[in-house]
Amino acid sequence: MKLGFSLARQEQILQKEHAIQEYKALVEGLQTKTGEDSYFKDAVQQQLSGDASRLRTSAEIINNLQLEEKERRIVGLEHQIKLLEEANAELGEQLNSQAADQTTQMVLKHVGIQTIVTESIPRQEPPVGNAQNENDSNQHQQYDEEEASGIDDSGTVEDIEDRRSKKNSSLSNSTGSMDRQSSGDTHTLRPATSTGLTAASAGVVEPETLLLRHRNETRRLRLKIVALDKRNRQLMDENVAYRERTKFSSARKPLDPNSEAALMKKEMIDFCKGELDSLEKRLKKSDASVQSKISSELWEERKRHSQAISTLKQRISQLETEEKELNGRILRRDKLIEQLNKDNSSRYVDADRLNTLLKEWRQERALLEKKERELRTELEVSAERYKSVNHRLEMLAKENKNLQIRVARLQERLSQSEAEKSAAPAVRHKEVQTPDEFNFRFNELSKSRLGVETVRNQILHN
CATH class of the missing domain: 1.20.58 (Methane Monooxygenase Hydroxylase; Chain G, domain 1)
Structure with missing residues (x-):
């Protein structure tokens, strides 16, 4: 009976040792399988060796990705700034060349105004002449103010309209004062030939360039109007001086001052109307051409912007999908890291449990080996007794x-x-x-x- 019990215990010990060897082989296989991925292998080795360094979290990875994306955007923006600076320099050179061309064309096409005195001025009463001198001085002041405002304004269409209304009011005041005087002068004024807008360049012109051209043209027309006003004022001064010189002349023909004033007023009004009509036509043409060019340029620019926006939206959608995929990968990675940590902790627990079991089994094995030796000695003694x-x-x-x-x-x-x-x-x-x-x-x-x-x-x- 004792011999059968010892044999059963030996079989149990052998089975336990076989199970321990199988578990060790399984652990080694898992370690070699996880060793294929170097990143996870390093993490497991660090955890097994008790290293304090941990794996990077998803927040650190996202921060690194955001920093890399910002650096790429900064590089792209710097490249765009360089391109814009080069384009700005080219536009500045084009504007300077176009301004030089416009100044040369203005110098070549400018034509002065010629006047001819046809009739003598009749003799006037002294108080009327004094009133005319006062009106002329007031008109001079108004023209001086207009010149100052013309120099200070920006050359837009609204400024020209304001100056036109002021000019009409000043002309009406001057003609009203001239109705109360008598003059026999007849002035024949030839308007200056107008110059059109300079032709646009053969290439594509930006809307800002067209606006600058329009402003330069309106400023040039405004300066021309100021010059005409100055010339008109000089002629009026000469007329007043001539009347002062010839008011005591005996060879003067008696004329109706009202008719002379009406004729002069009519001529001035016709001249101003023609000049204003021509200026309005030129401004309308320039506005229409500029608006058409600006509208076409704006349409093309809008089309380019819409295409760029669509491409950016597509890129944003792609980036969003990539971000979702990356977030999913990061979540899966975090879950895998947590699972590995749990597995490692469970492995630690299993290893401790196995160590305790191994210690117990070794103790039991030592006891069984001791009993086996005792039984063998007993068997030898019993065999000797049996022989005897x-x-x-x-x-x-x-x-x-x-x-x-x-x-x-x-x-x-x-x-x-x-x-x-x-x-x-x-x-x-x-x-x-x-x-x-x-x-x-x-x-x-x-x-x-x-x-x-x-x-x-x-x-x-x-």
């Missing part, structure tokens, strides 16, 4: 066999003696055994035989 007992049994069997032979002989002798006794009763008592002696010896032999059988049974049982 077997030898004794063999000796006893031989002795028993001899005793049986002797018993058989004694029985034969007893039967012979009984026969002889019955045949010759006078045999001596000392030479023949009695039945009591024979039974005593037979009982001793049977007892010794039973003792040998009991010993044999005990040995077999053990």
